[in-house]
Amino acid sequence: MAETNDFLRMEGISKSFPGVQALQEVNFEVTRGEIHALVGENGAGKSTLMKVLTGALHLDEGRIILRGEPVEIHSPSDSQELGISMIHQELSLIPYLTVGKNVYLGREPRRRIPGFIDWKKLYSQTQELLGQINLDVRAWAEAQDLSIAQQQMVEVAKALSIEADLIAMDEPTSSLTDRETEVLFDVMRKLKDQGVAIIFITHRLEEVFEVSDRITVLRDGRHIATAPTAELNHNQVVQLMVGRELDNMYPYSETKERGVALQADDLADGQELHGVSLELQGGQILGVAGLVGAGRTALAETLFGLRQATAGEIHIDGQVVKLHSAKQAIEHGLGFVPEDRKLQGLFLNMAVRENITMSSTSLVSNFGFVNTNKANKLADEYVDKLDIRTPSLRQRIRNLSGGNQQKVIIARWLTLKPRVLILDEPTRGVDVGAKAEIHGLMRQLAEDGVAVLMISSELPEIIGVSDRILVMHEGRVTGRFERDEASQDMIMHAATGGDNNAS
Amino acid sequence: MQASAKTTSARPTSAVILEAIRRYSVLLILLGIGLVFTLGSDRFLTPSNLMNIAVQTSIIAIIAIGMTFVILTAGIDLSVGSVVALCGALAAGLAVRQELGTFTGIGLALLAGAAVGVINGLLVVRGKMPPFVATLSTLAIARGLTLVYTEGRPISGIDERFTFLGSGEILGIATPVIILAIVFVIAYIVLRSTRFGNYVYATGGNEEVSRLAGVRTSIITLSVYIISGFLAALGGVLLVARLWSAQPNAAVGLELDAIAAPVLGGVSLFGGVGNVTGALVGAFILGILSNGLNLMGVPSFWQQVIKGVVLILAVMLDVFTKRRR
Numbered sequence: 001m002a003e004t005n006d007f008l009r010m011e012g013i014s015k016s017f018p019g020v021q022a023l024q025e026v027n028f029e030v031t032r033g034e035i036h037a038l039v040g041e042n043g044a045g046k047s048t049l050m051k052v053l054t055g056a057l058h059l060d061e062g063r064i065i066l067r068g069e070p071v072e073i074h075s076p077s078d079s080q081e082l083g084i085s086m087i088h089q090e091l092s093l094i095p096y097l098t099v100g101k102n103v104y105l106g107r108e109p110r111r112r113i114p115g116f117i118d119w120k121k122l123y124s125q126t127q128e129l130l131g132q133i134n135l136d137v138r139a140w141a142e143a144q145d146l147s148i149a150q151q152q153m154v155e156v157a158k159a160l161s162i163e164a165d166l167i168a169m170d171e172p173t174s175s176l177t178d179r180e181t182e183v184l185f186d187v188m189r190k191l192k193d194q195g196v197a198i199i200f201i202t203h204r205l206e207e208v209f210e211v212s213d214r215i216t217v218l219r220d221g222r223h224i225a226t227a228p229t230a231e232l233n234h235n236q237v238v239q240l241m242v243g244r245e246l247d248n249m250y251p252y253s254e255t256k257e258r259g260v261a262l263q264a265d266d267l268a269d270g271q272e273l274h275g276v277s278l279e280l281q282g283g284q285i286l287g288v289a290g291l292v293g294a295g296r297t298a299l300a301e302t303l304f305g306l307r308q309a310t311a312g313e314i315h316i317d318g319q320v321v322k323l324h325s326a327k328q329a330i331e332h333g334l335g336f337v338p339e340d341r342k343l344q345g346l347f348l349n350m351a352v353r354e355n356i357t358m359s360s361t362s363l364v365s366n367f368g369f370v371n372t373n374k375a376n377k378l379a380d381e382y383v384d385k386l387d388i389r390t391p392s393l394r395q396r397i398r399n400l401s402g403g404n405q406q407k408v409i410i411a412r413w414l415t416l417k418p419r420v421l422i423l424d425e426p427t428r429g430v431d432v433g434a435k436a437e438i439h440g441l442m443r444q445l446a447e448d449g450v451a452v453l454m455i456s457s458e459l460p461e462i463i464g465v466s467d468r469i470l471v472m473h474e475g476r477v478t479g480r481f482e483r484d485e486a487s488q489d490m491i492m493h494a495a496t497g498g499d500n501n502a503s
Numbered sequence: 504m505q506a507s508a509k510t511t512s513a514r515p516t517s518a519v520i521l522e523a524i525r526r527y528s529v530l531l532i533l534l535g536i537g538l539v540f541t542l543g544s545d546r547f548l549t550p551s552n553l554m555n556i557a558v559q560t561s562i563i564a565i566i567a568i569g570m571t572f573v574i575l576t577a578g579i580d581l582s583v584g585s586v587v588a589l590c591g592a593l594a595a596g597l598a599v600r601q602e603l604g605t606f607t608g609i610g611l612a613l614l615a616g617a618a619v620g621v622i623n624g625l626l627v628v629r630g631k632m633p634p635f636v637a638t639l640s641t642l643a644i645a646r647g648l649t650l651v652y653t654e655g656r657p658i659s660g661i662d663e664r665f666t667f668l669g670s671g672e673i674l675g676i677a678t679p680v681i682i683l684a685i686v687f688v689i690a691y692i693v694l695r696s697t698r699f700g701n702y703v704y705a706t707g708g709n710e711e712v713s714r715l716a717g718v719r720t721s722i723i724t725l726s727v728y729i730i731s732g733f734l735a736a737l738g739g740v741l742l743v744a745r746l747w748s749a750q751p752n753a754a755v756g757l758e759l760d761a762i763a764a765p766v767l768g769g770v771s772l773f774g775g776v777g778n779v780t781g782a783l784v785g786a787f788i789l790g791i792l793s794n795g796l797n798l799m800g801v802p803s804f805w806q807q808v809i810k811g812v813v814l815i816l817a818v819m820l821d822v823f824t825k826r827r828r
Contacts, residue, residue, distance in 0.1 A: 054715075056715060075717070076716065076717050077717035086715075088715070092709070092715065092716075093712070094704075094705055094708030094709045094713070094775065095708065095709075096704065096708050096776050097705060097775075101701060105701075105713065105716040105718065106713070106716035106717035106718050107716075107717070108698055108701060110698070115697045115698055115699060116697050117696060117698055117701060
């Protein structure tokens with residue numbers, strides 16, 4: 001019976017990498033006109049499965065049946081010719097090329113003269129596609145001039161341009177605001193109505209329940225379950241993903257305040273910040289909410305000395321300080337876990353040990369020479385303390401899951417014993433289990449007296465984790481809440497420019 | 504549409520001016536230098552001197568155009584100077600010593616240049632070598648082969664048809680300038696209007712993304728080294744044609760000018776940004792500099808220093824006017 005219905009069947013798919021069995025006899029099927037959510041923790045094999053489907057990886061065993069016919073997919077162009085399109089987790093636009101060139105890369109409309117591109121057709125078709133998804137961008141704008149969200153939508157346009165029957169989306173919403181996510185969902189539903197099959201990978205389960213028809217759960221490279229979304233609830237899915245019950249996503253315990261550790265008065269950077277004041281107590285978590293582009297990262301970077309404040313003052317432990325570099329900020333006891341782990345946080349080609357001890361070389365070296373024993377001891381201590389799951393201290397950091405990478409960055413800061421730790425989207429792209437651990441870790445730090453500033457785009461996280469909440473909109477503070485008085489609606493209202501509690 | 508128009512007009516005037524300076528900065532530098540020399544020497548702005556500059560610049564400009572293709576893919580070709588010498592020697596030697604005739608000699612020399620490009624490209628694509636190292640090796644090899652083939656002595660005795668390429672005129676325009684014009688127009692069209700050209704930019708912009716989009720990036724990369732090798736060989740032939748003999752030590756260090764020209768012209772060494780017009784303007788900045796400085800009687804040792812300073816200034820101007828994000 002399934003033979004007739006299923007548009008795509010992947011049967012007994014196995015794939016191994018040196019030392020890792022990434023996929024083990026996974027079965028997965030998708031029918032026309034459905035949005036099929038594929039969920040699982042990081043490392044569960046979702047991305048690997050999609051890469052096999054789109055020809056970026058070759059399967060070791062198993063077969064792929066499309067429209068009832070077995071197919072061989074050896075390269076990305078093979079999969080495109082079969083009508084499969086993939087929106088990758090990492091943005092895959094080339095910054096210097098125009099939107100149109102990006103959309104039609106590899107499939108440019110041709111002119112009669114061999115080898116020549118019909119630019120006029122390329123741009124008019126692109127503009128038409130952009131109109132279909134309500135994206136107000138010019139086809140000949142350079143991709144680098146677009147916001148992250150706009151770039152993400154261009155990826156969707158790219159998938160549409162292939163006229164794909166099957167679109168796989170790997171975390172398309174991870175950098176979108178709620179409103180942009182809604183637009184994307186509308187587009188997805190429209191495509192579904194046209195009979196397109198959509199595979200939707202996300203870490204946000206709320207989205208799964210909002211938009212998907214069926215859910216498939218993977219865990220440790222195995223197929224765990226497939227069921228209609230209506231028959232599952234949030235907790236059941238989490239349980240299937242982690243294989244155990246997570247009783248409390250947001251463990252909260254009140255910690256006592258220990259005086260103002262960091263204070264900012266009317267801080268501005270001349271660009272994105274227009275007068276932001278805040279007080280950060282030792283022993284507390286201050287959540288900073290806002291839409292993408294609200295100036296939250298600018299705030300963090302100014303506090304950490306990466307941007308120059310053009311106006312306003314920063315006080316650390318009551319003293320006015322001028323911060324001109326990250327080094328100065330670190331000397332004042334500040335730490336900063338940046339938004340983009342891979343670009344700003346990690347030495348991707350180095351080992352776990354080096355990544356942990358990089359900032360505290362004075363602790364692990366004698367007369368300028370690194371002492372391996374000391375480094376091992378220090379790294380070991382934090383691997384233990386933060387429960388970082390790695391085969392060894394010498395494992396390259398790029399081979400760890402996102403959650404463990406994030407913990408390594410936090411560990412690096414902890415070796416410096418900071419009094420203030422700023423975390424920019426600490427759980428982005430991190431799976432459910434690791435997310436809860438990072439939340440617990442932040443709470444633990446607060447209990448130890450550290451002042452924690454957490455920037456997050458996820459409202460449940462903001463509300464669940466923070467002691468106090470500050471909401472930003474266009475470089476200004478538009479809301480301040482205590483933990484018990486904040487609701488998602490109130491935060492959203494402030495984040496979209498509505499004024500409720502502004503100072 | 505309306506909203507996008509609004510964003511453009513909302514940009515502050517200073518940003519618009521900055522953008523204009525950025526876009527035309529090389530041209531401004533070229534004009535500025537020209538102005539200085541016009542004021543500094545009454546022999547500078549004369550038709551015969553301008554043609555002289557064009558002839559002197561044409562060889563380096565042709566090679567710089569080839570280099571631009573390579574740099575656009577985020578690669579580099581250090582072997583061009585040696586290829587100029589090797590292929591110049593081959594063209595003259597095959598034509599004169601092996602008595603194959605001028606056309607066969609030149610044809611084989613151009614093929615040899617393309618062959619060096621194939622080797623460079625394969626070392627990068629198949630051998631996974633960094634372009635810098637791969638072409639540094641072929642720089643040494645090609646120079647060595649030149650010395651072996653010429654036995655360290657110049658080869659002379661090329662015929663008139665050969666020298667015409669370097670010193671002849673068609674309709675009053677020097678042949679090397681005409682050849683440069685043809686090369687430039689073809690390169691311009693290829694980069695701007697063809698799929699290949701588009702893929703050169705895409706590969707340099709992000710190779711992995713391009714590969715996933717179905718672009719055969721290895722073929723693109725291989726091709727740009729072939730183009731560079733071929734155009735370096737063409738430069739070598741023209742050099743011999745101009746000097747009436749092949750010198751085993753010709754064009755030592757020429758790769759530096761061939762890289763400086765596109766960089767001056769705004770071609771990013773990180774790939775994906777720039778065009779051959781920039782490379783052409785960059786080459787002419789270098790050409791006008793040495794011509795003008797000669798006319799003004801600046802000692803050649805100092806000319807090197809000034810060239811370096813101009814390169815720094817040009818790149819700094821580019822960096823400072825670049826939009827911050």
